[in-house]
Amino acid sequence: MAGNILPQREPGSRLEILPRLISGGWQSLRYNPIIIKELRYRMRSWHGLVDLATFSLLLSIFGLIMYNFYQSSNRLYYLGNNAYNVYATGNQPPRSQELGSNYFIAIVVAQLFLACILAPSFSAPTIAGEKERQTYDVLLVTLLRPRDIIIGKLFSSLAYLMLVTIAGIPVASVAFLMGGLEPDQLVAAIVVMLVTGLVLGSIGIYWSSAMLRSTAASRNAFINILVLYFVLPLLLVYGLNILFQPYGVFELSVYAENDLKDTLMWISSINPMYAIVDTNEILKNRAGSNIIFFGNTPGEFLFTPASRFLFISSGIIIIYLWQAIRRVTPLRMESQKGPEAVKNKAGTSQPLG
Amino acid sequence: METLEQPSDSLETRILTVETRHLSKSYGQFQAVQDISLEIEPGAIYGFIGPNGAGKTTTMRILATLLEPSQGEAWVCGLNINDRRVDNLVALRACIGYMPDFIGIYDKMTCYEYLEFFAAAYYIDSKRRTGLIKDLLQLVDLTDKKDTYIEGLSRGMTQRLALARTLIHDPKLLILDEPASGLDPRSRVELRELLKELSRMGKTIIISSHILTELTEMCSHVGIIERGALLTSGKVSEILGKLNRHLRVIKLLVRPVKPEKVSLLQTILSSGPGVKAARPLENNDQAPNQSEWELLVEGNETELQALLRYLVEKNIPLFSFSEQPTNLEEIFLQVTRGYVS
Numbered sequence: 001m002a003g004n005i006l007p008q009r010e011p012g013s014r015l016e017i018l019p020r021l022i023s024g025g026w027q028s029l030r031y032n033p034i035i036i037k038e039l040r041y042r043m044r045s046w047h048g049l050v051d052l053a054t055f056s057l058l059l060s061i062f063g064l065i066m067y068n069f070y071q072s073s074n075r076l077y078y079l080g081n082n083a084y085n086v087y088a089t090g091n092q093p094p095r096s097q098e099l100g101s102n103y104f105i106a107i108v109v110a111q112l113f114l115a116c117i118l119a120p121s122f123s124a125p126t127i128a129g130e131k132e133r134q135t136y137d138v139l140l141v142t143l144l145r146p147r148d149i150i151i152g153k154l155f156s157s158l159a160y161l162m163l164v165t166i167a168g169i170p171v172a173s174v175a176f177l178m179g180g181l182e183p184d185q186l187v188a189a190i191v192v193m194l195v196t197g198l199v200l201g202s203i204g205i206y207w208s209s210a211m212l213r214s215t216a217a218s219r220n221a222f223i224n225i226l227v228l229y230f231v232l233p234l235l236l237v238y239g240l241n242i243l244f245q246p247y248g249v250f251e252l253s254v255y256a257e258n259d260l261k262d263t264l265m266w267i268s269s270i271n272p273m274y275a276i277v278d279t280n281e282i283l284k285n286r287a288g289s290n291i292i293f294f295g296n297t298p299g300e301f302l303f304t305p306a307s308r309f310l311f312i313s314s315g316i317i318i319i320y321l322w323q324a325i326r327r328v329t330p331l332r333m334e335s336q337k338g339p340e341a342v343k344n345k346a347g348t349s350q351p352l353g
Numbered sequence: 354m355e356t357l358e359q360p361s362d363s364l365e366t367r368i369l370t371v372e373t374r375h376l377s378k379s380y381g382q383f384q385a386v387q388d389i390s391l392e393i394e395p396g397a398i399y400g401f402i403g404p405n406g407a408g409k410t411t412t413m414r415i416l417a418t419l420l421e422p423s424q425g426e427a428w429v430c431g432l433n434i435n436d437r438r439v440d441n442l443v444a445l446r447a448c449i450g451y452m453p454d455f456i457g458i459y460d461k462m463t464c465y466e467y468l469e470f471f472a473a474a475y476y477i478d479s480k481r482r483t484g485l486i487k488d489l490l491q492l493v494d495l496t497d498k499k500d501t502y503i504e505g506l507s508r509g510m511t512q513r514l515a516l517a518r519t520l521i522h523d524p525k526l527l528i529l530d531e532p533a534s535g536l537d538p539r540s541r542v543e544l545r546e547l548l549k550e551l552s553r554m555g556k557t558i559i560i561s562s563h564i565l566t567e568l569t570e571m572c573s574h575v576g577i578i579e580r581g582a583l584l585t586s587g588k589v590s591e592i593l594g595k596l597n598r599h600l601r602v603i604k605l606l607v608r609p610v611k612p613e614k615v616s617l618l619q620t621i622l623s624s625g626p627g628v629k630a631a632r633p634l635e636n637n638d639q640a641p642n643q644s645e646w647e648l649l650v651e652g653n654e655t656e657l658q659a660l661l662r663y664l665v666e667k668n669i670p671l672f673s674f675s676e677q678p679t680n681l682e683e684i685f686l687q688v689t690r691g692y693v694s
Binding site: 031033036037040041044045130133134135136137138139140141142143144145330 | 414417418419420421439443446447449451452453455456457458459460461462466469470471473474475476518522
């Protein structure tokens, strides 16, 4: 009997004290051959180059437009009866810095939007592609666990998404020339982009595991992202506004109105673009705010949209990845079956004679 | 006397490589596999024969842990396939090398990288991989294609590479689903020789095909399946013995007789024990002093012995008495009813 030849954790290692999930995920990443295989394939084919070039080109064009737009619209501003040129006078540096901050956020939003469009094409064909090439069965009978397959596929597609995002840094870094970018804003942008990548990747991987064809998986993933990030928040916010507007269907007290605003913020925070724009506004306008909490007094203790986005996204990632793992499991493990099934199967191992 | 160096095969042979009991698989109302019970000994080359849609692939996928049986149990290398504990599944998959009927390949990947990927997927130590892959490529005669992209290989080479992949973790059991389909005659012969070599190395092989001639020369055991049911299973010779009405073809080489005595010879041959028909074959120009006859004989080894004795007693000028190799096609046609699911 071959026994368990999977890599085992060293006894007494520090991983023993970490939660099982994290250590399992680390093991899956550390010994995962799928990541190298997928990246090798992606970088050797012309698709990788074309995708990267398209993304960079679109972002550069958008960056150029935004830079010109901000520069021309904000060159002159009026205070009382006087017109000031922000670059010429030199005594209004905060205004110039605001341009840098706005430009950076615009680029981040553009990157997020492009990621929403491109991500399904990175992650959705991964498992469905194995089915199309008829290599799926061969992959399943190896010692790789469904968790390894899913993590390998997810991180290989994310690695490429990250590469595309990094390629956009030169365009975003124009903002540093203008200044005005707080470390908080930078951290919020990076975290939201990373987590958005994870959400998009998880959705793509789920549909990839559920569908037999790459095209169907990409289409469904795209529709799923569209509904989740745009249609659902818009419909919910619009519907709640209609229901609870002044003299609307329901009358609300002041407290209930605050609760409604909070609910609307939670719903809107599903969308990473809203989360990053609104968080940026809060960070700019409220002294002493930070990316996790904001408030001028201890009593006003509210999460920023970026933090809410992270909470919601964590749930979405867990649900989609869990479902994807279930779908690539040809034979369900005991732990995934009901107690009755486990009871029935117990003691069936026997030596043959 | 048993020694540690050379363990007796008594322990080894007691454990069957594959055993199934009342294995069934249904998809809704459709019964893909029904009540299959079979046993495969270690080192056997088991030919799984049946028409398209008979249930061969379904059975093989169940044994390869890719499908859950609806009913019944199966053991591979002594491990129960219904036992879903992670340790058991890992041990099972370490025992099995599975090659599906369609060989999917990865684009933009060399033969070496392909095998290295699967070596990593079976958690083979990275220090061992280079030597192992070199040996495997040598075994399947692809050493000079090591750095070639897989999409540039011929069909036969791709099959051989897939076989190397199947062997990467040194499994005890190879499950090969129609490995020779789509191959040219030369590639088929090469594949057959390779499988024989693997059998000599001690691997148990389950091979499915609906082209029976390609299995004739290599299988020690066969199982015939039709409409999801196993009609017969066992050693080829035993199955032949079971088939009472099995007709054997005997080829005789005799000294030529005068033309007026040919009919007398035919009468004598036709009167032999178990002989159903006797006919002269066309004369061989390269051996003018011999003439060939073909006898259709019903019966087993005992009847053949009696027939030989009869021919000697009748003073037939016999040079050679040989049974023609048994054709699996013949067995298959006798056992099956010609249903196609």
